[in-house]
Amino acid sequence: MYINLLFLCLCTSFPGFVSIDCGLPDGSRYRDEKTDINYISDSEFVESGTSSSIDPRFQTSSLDIQFNNVRSFPEAKRNCYDVKPLQGKGSKYLIRARFMYGNYDSLDKAPEFDLYLGVNLWDSVSIDNATTIVTKEIIYTLGSDHVHVCLVDKGRGTAFISVLELRLLKSNMYETPYDKLMLVARRDVGSISNDSVRYKDDAYDRLWTPRQLENFTTLNTPLAIDQNIKNSFQPPLIVMRTANAPRKAIQYINMLLEPKDPKGKFYIFMHFAEIVELQRNETREFTILVNGEPIEPIVFSPRFLFTDTLSTKNPASGSRIKVSIRPTNRSTLQPIINAIEAYQVNEFLQSPTHQLDVDAIRKIKTIYKLKKNWQGDPCVPVDYSWEGLDCDQNPPRIVSLNLSFSRLSGLIDPAFCNLTSIQKLDLSNNRLKGNVLDCFAYLPSLNELNLEGNQLTGFVPPKLLERSRTGSLKLSVGGNPGLFLSSSCQETKKTKGFVVPLVASIVGVLIL
Numbered sequence: 041m042y043i044n045l046l047f048l049c050l051c052t053s054f055p056g057f058v059s060i061d062c063g064l065p066d067g068s069r070y071r072d073e074k075t076d077i078n079y080i081s082d083s084e085f086v087e088s089g090t091s092s093s094i095d096p097r098f099q100t101s102s103l104d105i106q107f108n109n110v111r112s113f114p115e116a117k118r119n120c121y122d123v124k125p126l127q128g129k130g131s132k133y134l135i136r137a138r139f140m141y142g143n144y145d146s147l148d149k150a151p152e153f154d155l156y157l158g159v160n161l162w163d164s165v166s167i168d169n170a171t172t173i174v175t176k177e178i179i180y181t182l183g184s185d186h187v188h189v190c191l192v193d194k195g196r197g198t199a200f201i202s203v204l205e206l207r208l209l210k211s212n213m214y215e216t217p218y219d220k221l222m223l224v225a226r227r228d229v230g231s232i233s234n235d236s237v238r239y240k241d242d243a244y245d246r247l248w249t250p251r252q253l254e255n256f257t258t259l260n261t262p263l264a265i266d267q268n269i270k271n272s273f274q275p276p277l278i279v280m281r282t283a284n285a286p287r288k289a290i291q292y293i294n295m296l297l298e299p300k301d302p303k304g305k306f307y308i309f310m311h312f313a314e315i316v317e318l319q320r321n322e323t324r325e326f327t328i329l330v331n332g333e334p335i336e337p338i339v340f341s342p343r344f345l346f347t348d349t350l351s352t353k354n355p356a357s358g359s360r361i362k363v364s365i366r367p368t369n370r371s372t373l374q375p376i377i378n379a380i381e382a383y384q385v386n387e388f389l390q391s392p393t394h395q396l397d398v399d400a401i402r403k404i405k406t407i408y409k410l411k412k413n414w415q416g417d418p419c420v421p422v423d424y425s426w427e428g429l430d431c432d433q434n435p436p437r438i439v440s441l442n443l444s445f446s447r448l449s450g451l452i453d454p455a456f457c458n459l460t461s462i463q464k465l466d467l468s469n470n471r472l473k474g475n476v477l478d479c480f481a482y483l484p485s486l487n488e489l490n491l492e493g494n495q496l497t498g499f500v501p502p503k504l505l506e507r508s509r510t511g512s513l514k515l516s517v518g519g520n521p522g523l524f525l526s527s528s529c530q531e532t533k534k535t536k537g538f539v540v541p542l543v544a545s546i547v548g549v550l551i552l
């Protein structure tokens with residue numbers, strides 16, 4: 041109890057952050073010294089996998105301690121983290137997964153595997169060597185209250201993960217018509233440090249990597265820069281205080297992005313602030329072209345100590361995406377840039393299982409404490425649908441659920457009736473008690489219901505019996521000594537005794 045309270049109060053200082061140190065021992069937590077962020081063990085978010093420490097020789101003092109442990113998944117092919125952040129469906133999150141192999145398995149063989157966000161491929165993870173840190177980041181507008189991050193084996197070594205972080209963003213940040221943007225690059229241009237900037241300098245804990253443009257001049261100021269409350273991006277002050285500029289006023293800034301996928305759609309966000317106090321006769325004015333297309337406003341002049349963000353309105357594509365910042369004819373000073381970000385649209389679009397089914401099956405899993413490898417989406421991708429259930433695809437719905445011999449005890453939960461596309465339901469040979477639910481009779485597609493071999497009591501609902509008599513439903517209720525058939529509710533009330541006990545304990549009895 042005490043620990044829970046402590047956890048809650050640590051949490052409230054970062055309400056939009058979920059910070060998971062994968063492989064940290066069950067139930068442990070700590071405050072990171074560099075960032076002051078509270079990290080917790082992943083044990084409550086994942087049901088499979090094993091924890092390991094990386095090789096001690098890589099556990100150096102300069103390494104962020106989140107990388108000291110990993111969780112690896114030698115068994116199942118697909119393994120998912122299920123995180124329910126504070127703000128659910130419709131909110132925008134930055135989701136970051138990080139990987140450092142560190143030879144945790146002493147095999148000296150860095151693996152390759154796939155990363156999924158829910159039912160959609162997010163990206164492939166390919167690790168070069170023990171000390172490479174791979175970071176995958178995606179900005180995602182949640183389609184449900186849960187975020188599922190799944191690691192999928194490709195037969196090229198065991199999947200593992202070091203860190204999983206969720207950061208709540210404002211809905212007007214990184215606005216595009218797409219709900220998933222993968223980070224390609226986020227650069228603190230002209231940085232005079234070798235370290236990335238993140239929380240607390242960045243309220244959203246984005247990672248800004250230092251980048252010095254070769255043969256460019258570095259400008260920097262110790263002055264405060266107005267973050268501009270109208271600018272929702274809020275790039276960190278320390279990032280905005282430095283910039284690069286060409287040496288001569290007439291030179292352009294040219295930056296290239298060479299995507300692996302030339303058909304990919306890319307969005308570029310650039311952050312500017314004037315950090316030199318200009319003389320009266322000086323002007324810094326430029327035009328930005330992305331693949332030759334000018335960005336609005338066509339003539340832009342950064343404001344002194346004030347942050348403005350300019351971005352592409354339409355996505356750019358191609359094998360080389362060229363960003364060119366060119367001084368206008370009346371500019372007396374060279375163009376500058378303080379920070380730049382590039383994102384690629386993630387266009388994998390597999391619709392997930394109907395939310396009603398997902399909620400119902402999750403509730404069933406929780407209520408009956410089912411120990412099954414049920415992770416991620418129940419029905420998709422098809423190859424990884426949950427054991428014991430069958431689905432229709434297009435749209436994905438649960439059509440059959442077999443929980444026979446699954447040690448279910450207690451009452452039949454009404455959640456079963458929320459599986460509104462179900463055709464076959466097999467709950468036989470468990471320890472279910474109480475009544476047969478009326479609502480089964482109203483499941484429109486149900487054509488097979490097996491409740492045999494339980495401890496159910498009372499009467500089989502008349503409407504259900506009627507469906508079984510008309511042949512639209514194959515109903516099996518034998519082996520429930522306390523369960524009775526009655527021809528109808530009314531008759532039961534009127535004529536006591538018009539109650540037929542089922543042939544006791546004959547498994548397989550079929551009532552028609």
Ligand SMILES: *[C@@H]1O[C@H](CO)[C@@H](O)[C@H](O)[C@H]1NC(C)=O
Nearest residue numbers: 167168169170171172173174
């Ligand atoms: C590990 O791979 C990275 C590239 O990801 C490379 O820069 C580095 O030199 C490699 N380190 C070793 C020890 O091979």
Ligand SMILES: *[C@@H]1O[C@H](CO)[C@@H](O)[C@H](O)[C@H]1NC(C)=O
Nearest residue numbers: 231232233234235236250252
């Ligand atoms: C950055 O790294 C280089 C090379 O390792 C080093 O020479 C330089 O002093 C470092 N700069 C800072 C500010 O730490």
Ligand SMILES: *[C@@H]1O[C@H](CO)[C@@H](O)[C@H](O)[C@H]1NC(C)=O
Nearest residue numbers: 252253254255256286287294
């Ligand atoms: C930087 O300047 C040097 C010397 O003038 C030149 O050799 C080099 O190619 C330049 N680098 C770039 C990226 O332009």
Ligand SMILES: *[C@@H]1O[C@H](CO)[C@@H](O)[C@H](O)[C@H]1NC(C)=O
Nearest residue numbers: 319320321322323371372373
């Ligand atoms: C602006 O004026 C200063 C003197 O006040 C002069 O030194 C400088 O060359 C002028 N710059 C331009 C671009 O005319």
Ligand SMILES: *[C@@H]1O[C@H](CO)[C@@H](O)[C@H](O)[C@H]1NC(C)=O
Nearest residue numbers: 327339366367368369370371
């Ligand atoms: C700027 O100068 C170039 C070449 O000197 C010229 O072609 C162009 O039309 C000028 N642009 C404007 C807006 O004056």
Ligand SMILES: *[C@@H]1O[C@H](CO)[C@@H](O)[C@H](O)[C@H]1NC(C)=O
Nearest residue numbers: 442443444445464465466488
């Ligand atoms: C459910 O699974 C059991 C075996 O575990 C099998 O005997 C039974 O026929 C299945 N039920 C349905 C409806 O397929």
Ligand SMILES: *[C@@H]1O[C@H](CO)[C@@H](O)[C@H](O)[C@H]1NC(C)=O
Nearest residue numbers: 396400403453454455456458
């Ligand atoms: C069934 O779904 C509805 C939402 O459509 C929900 O309000 C209800 O609580 C669910 N019932 C159960 C038993 O989960």
